[in-house]
Amino acid sequence: MKFILHNLRMIWARLSNSGWVLAELFLVFIVMWFLCDSLGCMKYTFYRPLGYDIDHVYRLTTVQGGESRDTTLLNADKYLNILKRLEQEPTVEAASLSYWSLPMSGANSYNSLAVQDTIGQNGRIIYATGGYTRVFHMQEQQGRTFAALPVGINNVMLSQAIADAFKKRLPEFSLNTPLTWRGDTVNTVTQGGIVGSFRDYRYGNDAHWIFMRLGEQLMRERFGNQQAQIVFRVKPAADGPDYREQFLREIAPRLDT
Structure with missing residues (x-):
């Protein structure tokens, strides 16, 4: 013991x-x-999956200049001409034109949508033509595609994350719920659908995005001579290590505006 x-x-x-x-x-x-x-x-x-796909996706960089360039056209008209010609190329699956709206790229085009003037959510505004979700293979609801969204600033599609944020604060929130822009109590914003969850950078949470489809007249009036970004998806069978050189040699001259 x-x-x-x-x-x-x-x-x-x-x-x-x-x-x-x-x-x-x-x-x-x-x-x-x-x-x-x-x-x-x-x-x-x-x-974890990003929620979009950039395999076989290219960004087209444009250069302005030359004595013969047409100074009577807005940049918006020239970009639209390039986009239309690009969409007709046999090797191209989908193409889109956008302003400050590419994934994994910083942009300050943010705004807030509100329900009943009190419940608001902030999101990044995506200004793009209808092919945007096809280029990046984003998930869309059947029958409610971004390409079918009416043109205009009062027609939007929400990302899943921002829709879920609204539902968390307002359980009865749905696609039929009318919205308004921050500070605008007159115009009603209509929802056209929801884009499936995705992240805009590798270590981020699901993105809060508000999609707005661009039409020709809206581009001319709102963006005029602003610089745009053109991206396109190449058909897998046509893509390869030498596609860039082939594009510059054979396709780029046909896009010259």
């Missing part, structure tokens, strides 16, 4: 003298646990 008590006293004395060591070990354990958990979450987020 005395032997057991003696050993217990020795253990207690060593523990009291080694308190700081135990505290340091505990702190190291907490830090390592936090780092492992964070790295695991980052790895899961990185490999």
